[in-house]
Amino acid sequence: MSEEKLYAVKNGKGEYWDFEDNLxxxxxxxASRPLTSSNDLACRAAFKYHxxxxxxxEEPKKVVLSKEEARIVERAHDYTWPAKYITDNCGNSxxxxxxxxxxxxxxxxxxxxxxxxxxxxxGGKQKNKHEQVAQAYRSNLFFDTIIWLIKxxxxxxxxxxxxxxxxxxxxxxxxxxxxxxxxxxDE
Numbered sequence: 219m220s221e222e223k224l225y226a227v228k229n230g231k232g233e234y235w236d237f238e239d240n241l242x243x244x245x246x247x248x249a250s251r252p253l254t255s256s257n258d259l260a261c262r263a264a265f266k267y268h269x270x271x272x273x274x275x276e277e278p279k280k281v282v283l284s285k286e287e288a289r290i291v292e293r294a295h296d297y298t299w300p301a302k303y304i305t306d307n308c309g310n311s312x313x314x315x316x317x318x319x320x321x322x323x324x325x326x327x328x329x330x331x332x333x334x335x336x337x338x339x340x341g342g343k344q345k346n347k348h349e350q351v352a353q354a355y356r357s358n359l360f361f362d363t364i365i366w367l368i369k370x371x372x373x374x375x376x377x378x379x380x381x382x383x384x385x386x387x388x389x390x391x392x393x394x395x396x397x398x399x400x401x402x403x404d405e
Contacts, residue, residue, distance in 0.1 A: 224253045225260035227269040235263050243269070281321040287314070288328045291321050333381040334397040340368065353380060354392060364390050 227235035233243035238250035294300035308315040336354040352366040
């Protein structure tokens with residue numbers, strides 16, 4: 219965040235001082251120059267013309283967190299001493315503690331988890347010379363089961379049932395398979 223700030227002078231009617239002509243207050247959108255970078259100039263105008271200084275501050279950027287980190291920040295809101303809760307749940311990582319404190323104060327977004335298509339290339343070629351692959355899917359019929367469909371690599375599906383996160387790949391024991399990241403335009 220930059221240290222540069224902008225200032226405006228506002229009166230009781232909700233009008234802003236026009237620093238260009240220095241003669242009157244106006245609606246913000248009608249003022250030629252309603253902002254100044256000089257705090258001193260804004261304070262003098264506010265005092266002389268019976269207004270108050272409004273400081274425009276750049277909104278801080280939100281921190282990007284993992285789901286686990288976001289859970290810590292969310293739970294901290296429910297505690298009497300949120301900073302202590304964050305500190306107690308960061309292990310020995312000062313960098314993580316600072317990141318989570320920043321997220322608590324300025325807000326955060328949760329990083330979208332990468333998803334992958336998982337497949338194994340099969341030996342042999344078809345008549346049209348495309349290699350066959352077996353693509354992994356979650357079974358809708360059998361809980362926690364993977365099924366394999368054999369197809370041409372060029373026409374791989376990318377439905378929700380065949381997209382796996384890294385943790386799901388590990389859970390289902392698919393680490394030895396080929397994987398292809400699903401991009402936003404594939405979804």
